[in-house]
Amino acid sequence: MAKKELTRKEYEKIKRMDHHAMKCYIESVYQSGYDAGAREEPVDPTHNKMPAIDRIRDEIGKIKGIGEKKQQAVIDVIIEKWEQEGSRC
Structure with a gap:
């Protein structure tokens, strides 16, 4: 615009x-x-925080002993909390 x-x-x-x-x-x-x-078209509520989520996912993946399922569980909890409290970014 x-x-x-x-x-x-x-x-x-x-x-x-x-x-x-x-x-x-x-x-x-x-x-x-x-x-x-x-x-305007409605925007996906997780759209603005996706770059941050991708970086978090990458960093969690570097931790030894955390597999793909546990990594996804952590990301799901972060997104859920973000949606409850609203993104402050």
């Missing part, structure tokens, strides 16, 4: 707004952003 620059004309218009006009303007900007987000 391209960043929309504020033109000088828009800046001057905003600068001269009273309280009510500014409130209406801010609400319209918020609503247009909300609508744009609602139109």
Whole structure:
């Protein structure tokens, strides 16, 4: 998505707004952003953390004595906890 620059004309218009006009303007900007987000395709909730999960999986795989099944069990627990608390990354 391209960043929309504020033109000088828009800046001057905003600068001269009273309280009510500014409130209406801010609400319209918020609503247009909300609508744009609602139109986008839903994203897989684990999409943003996959690079981190892949790195964690690689590091766990380096530990001697941890096989593929135990590695997957650990990753499953991490993903479950991440979804419960929300990713802070």
